[in-house]
Amino acid sequence: MRAVLRAARRYWAVTLTLVIGGIGGVLALAGAGAAVQYLFSAYALAIALWQAVVMVRRLLRREFGLDVLAIMAIVATVVVGEFVAALVVVLMLMGGEALEDFANRRAKHELDALLARAPHSAHVQRGDRFEEVPVDEVAIGEVLLIRPAEVVPVDGTLLAAHASVDESSLTGESVPVEKVRGELLLSGSVNGPEAVELRATATAAASQYQQIVALVSEAAASRAPVVRLADRFAVPFTAFSLALAGVAWAVSADPARFAEVLVLATPCPLLIAAPVAFVGGMSRAARGGLIVKGGSVLEQLAAARTAVFDKTGTLTHGAPEITEVRTASGADADELLTVVASAEQYSSHVLAASLIRSATARGLTLREAEDAREVATDGVEATLDGRAVVLGKFAFVAAHAPDAVRTRIAPGELAIYAAVDGRYAGAILARDTVRANARRTLERLAALGVRRTLMLTGDARETAEHVAAEVGIAEVRAECLPADKVSTVRGIAERPVIMVGDGVNDAPVLASAEVGVAMGAKGATAASESADVVVLVDDIGRVADAVEIGRRTVAVALQSIWVGIAVSIGLMVVASFGVIPATLGALLQEVVDLITILAALRALGPRRERTGSADAELGERALDRRG
Structure with a gap:
C-alpha cells in the first residue's frame, strides 16, 4: 500500500487525471452528462495550456520536440466534442512521462545502487577512542575502525591479522576475499563478520569508491547522440502526422478525422526509446564491472x-617476476639488486613492486634514498649513499653511462638497466605472463x-x-x-x-x-x-x-524507435479512413507507448555468460610508464 501511495505522489499528474475520470464517471451515472463534458474538456484544455507553456520554453532554448502533436490532439478532440478521448490523450501524455521516469529508474538501478552505497562517515581513532567523523575529514595515516558489515570508507592497509571482505560492488565478483595484515582494503568493499582496523592510505576523494561514484555520476548525466538524432526526427514526424490528419479531414470533410489521426501520433518511440535503452545499456555494463x-x-x-x-x-598481468640479475664486470648481484630496489621504492611502476618483492625474498635490506625522481616513460634517477643511480630503459641509462651495453634477452623477457656514478652496473631481467x-x-x-x-x-x-x-x-x-x-x-x-x-x-x-x-x-x-x-x-x-x-544497446534503441514509428504510422493511416474512433485511438496509443518502453528495456538484457578463461584475479595495479 505504501508503494502505491508513493507512486501516486510521485506521478501526481496521472493520479489527478484518474481522479478527474472517476469524478466524471460518478457524474455520468448521476445523469449529469453535460457536466462531464465541461469537466473533461476544461481539464484537458488546462493540461494543453500547461504543456504549451513548457513547449514554448523549450523552443526558446532551440529544442523542438513532439509536444505539439499531443497539444493539438487534445485541442482537436475537445473541439469536435470527443471529450472522453481528450481525457485519454491527457492520460497518455501524463502516463507516458510517468512510464519514462519509471523505465529510467528501473534501468538505472545498478548505477543508483553504486551511488547510494557511498560511505558518508568513518570511525577514526582520536586519542584513546574512535570518533565518527565525516568521511571527507579522514587524513592519510589515521587509524579507522571498520565494524562488521560496514562499508570501508577510504582506501587503507589492514592492521588486523586477517579480514574477509565483499568487493562485489567494485569487481562484480560475489565471493568474499580474504585479506591479511598489510594488504590493501579498497573503499566501497564491505567488511565481514569481525571488526577490523586499517590505516588510511588515501583521502576519501582519492579513494577507489569515491572515484567510481564520480565516474558513475558523470555517466548517468550523459546523453547519447542517437538520442539527439531521435529528437531530430520530431520535425519530419510532426509534419507527416499533421499532413496525414489534414488530408483525412479534407477528403472526408469530417473534422473528427483530424482528431482521430492525431491521437495516434505517439511521440514515445522518439522521446523515450533511445534514452531508456542507453541508460539500460549503461546499467547492464555496471553489473559487469x-x-x-x-x-x-x-x-x-x-x-x-x-x-x-x-x-x-x-x-x-602486469606483475613481472625477476628471473636473473646480470652484473657488469666486478659487480655483486645482491648489491645491484639492493641498489635498484632501493631506488624503485619511490616509483609507481609495476616493475618497482617486482624488484622490491624480489629483494625482500632474498633477505636484502633496502636503503633510503637522499633524493629520487621518476622520469616518465624512461626510468628513475636517485641518490643512494652519495652515489648517483640511474635505472630504466637502455637508451635512458646509456645517456648517463656511455659504457652501457645491451644484454641479450629471451623472447618474452624484459631488461631493467642500471648505472651507478656514470658507469654501467648491469641489468635485471624479468618476465611478465600473458x-x-x-x-x-x-x-x-x-x-x-x-x-x-x-x-x-x-x-x-x-x-x-x-x-x-x-x-x-x-x-x-x-x-x-x-x-x-x-x-x-x-x-x-x-x-x-x-x-x-x-x-x-x-x-x-x-x-x-x-x-x-x-x-x-x-x-x-x-x-x-x-x-x-x-x-x-x-x-x-x-x-x-x-x-x-x-552493439546490443544501439540495436535495441534503433529497433524500438523504428518499431514504434512504424506501428504509429500504420494506425494513423487506418484512422485516416475513419475506422478507429478517437477514444479507441487514444487507448491504442497507450499500448504503443508501453510496447516501445518494454522494447527499450531489453537493453538491460540478461547478463551473458562469458566464455574462455575468467582471468579475473586482482593483482597489484600496473602504473606502466615504460610499456
Missing part, C-alpha cells in the same frame, strides 16, 4: 572497427566486427613481438613514447578506434581514441580519468563485453 561514461560511448563501441592494446598490465583469456578476447572482438588489432608498447621489440604472437596480434609498434602512441592512433584509418591501456602514460592516447578503455581494477589513475570506459575487474575479457553491450 564496467563504468561507461555516456550513451555516446556505447554508440562508438557498437561501431568500433579497430582495437589498440597496450602490453604491460593490459595483455599481460593473460590466459587475451587471445580469446581478441577472437571475440573480431567476431563483433573489430577487424584490426594493434599493440603499442614502450617495451623492446623482441618482447613485444613475443607477446603479440601469443595473443594473435599481427601489428606491433614497440619502443613507443606516449607521443608515438598518440600519433599512431590518430593515423589509423579504420575508425572508430578503441584504445585499451593501464598506465599513467596511457592517458594521452586513451583520450585521442574514440573510446579509451582503462584497466582500472586497482584504483583511479590518470588513465581512468582520461578513459571513456573503466574496467573495474582485472579481466581483459570485459573489453569484449563492453563492445557486445554497445
Whole structure:
C-alpha cells in the first residue's frame, strides 16, 4: 500500500487525471452528462495550456520536440466534442512521462545502487577512542575502525591479522576475499563478520569508491547522440502526422478525422526509446564491472572497427617476476639488486613492486634514498649513499653511462638497466605472463566486427613481438613514447578506434581514441580519468563485453524507435479512413507507448555468460610508464 501511495505522489499528474475520470464517471451515472463534458474538456484544455507553456520554453532554448502533436490532439478532440478521448490523450501524455521516469529508474538501478552505497562517515581513532567523523575529514595515516558489515570508507592497509571482505560492488565478483595484515582494503568493499582496523592510505576523494561514484555520476548525466538524432526526427514526424490528419479531414470533410489521426501520433518511440535503452545499456555494463561514461560511448563501441592494446598490465598481468640479475664486470648481484630496489621504492611502476618483492625474498635490506625522481616513460634517477643511480630503459641509462651495453634477452623477457656514478652496473631481467583469456578476447572482438588489432608498447621489440604472437596480434609498434602512441592512433584509418591501456602514460592516447578503455581494477589513475570506459575487474575479457553491450544497446534503441514509428504510422493511416474512433485511438496509443518502453528495456538484457578463461584475479595495479 505504501508503494502505491508513493507512486501516486510521485506521478501526481496521472493520479489527478484518474481522479478527474472517476469524478466524471460518478457524474455520468448521476445523469449529469453535460457536466462531464465541461469537466473533461476544461481539464484537458488546462493540461494543453500547461504543456504549451513548457513547449514554448523549450523552443526558446532551440529544442523542438513532439509536444505539439499531443497539444493539438487534445485541442482537436475537445473541439469536435470527443471529450472522453481528450481525457485519454491527457492520460497518455501524463502516463507516458510517468512510464519514462519509471523505465529510467528501473534501468538505472545498478548505477543508483553504486551511488547510494557511498560511505558518508568513518570511525577514526582520536586519542584513546574512535570518533565518527565525516568521511571527507579522514587524513592519510589515521587509524579507522571498520565494524562488521560496514562499508570501508577510504582506501587503507589492514592492521588486523586477517579480514574477509565483499568487493562485489567494485569487481562484480560475489565471493568474499580474504585479506591479511598489510594488504590493501579498497573503499566501497564491505567488511565481514569481525571488526577490523586499517590505516588510511588515501583521502576519501582519492579513494577507489569515491572515484567510481564520480565516474558513475558523470555517466548517468550523459546523453547519447542517437538520442539527439531521435529528437531530430520530431520535425519530419510532426509534419507527416499533421499532413496525414489534414488530408483525412479534407477528403472526408469530417473534422473528427483530424482528431482521430492525431491521437495516434505517439511521440514515445522518439522521446523515450533511445534514452531508456542507453541508460539500460549503461546499467547492464555496471553489473559487469564496467563504468561507461555516456550513451555516446556505447554508440562508438557498437561501431568500433579497430582495437589498440597496450602490453604491460593490459595483455599481460602486469606483475613481472625477476628471473636473473646480470652484473657488469666486478659487480655483486645482491648489491645491484639492493641498489635498484632501493631506488624503485619511490616509483609507481609495476616493475618497482617486482624488484622490491624480489629483494625482500632474498633477505636484502633496502636503503633510503637522499633524493629520487621518476622520469616518465624512461626510468628513475636517485641518490643512494652519495652515489648517483640511474635505472630504466637502455637508451635512458646509456645517456648517463656511455659504457652501457645491451644484454641479450629471451623472447618474452624484459631488461631493467642500471648505472651507478656514470658507469654501467648491469641489468635485471624479468618476465611478465600473458593473460590466459587475451587471445580469446581478441577472437571475440573480431567476431563483433573489430577487424584490426594493434599493440603499442614502450617495451623492446623482441618482447613485444613475443607477446603479440601469443595473443594473435599481427601489428606491433614497440619502443613507443606516449607521443608515438598518440600519433599512431590518430593515423589509423579504420575508425572508430578503441584504445585499451593501464598506465599513467596511457592517458594521452586513451583520450585521442574514440573510446579509451582503462584497466582500472586497482584504483583511479590518470588513465581512468582520461578513459571513456573503466574496467573495474582485472579481466581483459570485459573489453569484449563492453563492445557486445554497445552493439546490443544501439540495436535495441534503433529497433524500438523504428518499431514504434512504424506501428504509429500504420494506425494513423487506418484512422485516416475513419475506422478507429478517437477514444479507441487514444487507448491504442497507450499500448504503443508501453510496447516501445518494454522494447527499450531489453537493453538491460540478461547478463551473458562469458566464455574462455575468467582471468579475473586482482593483482597489484600496473602504473606502466615504460610499456
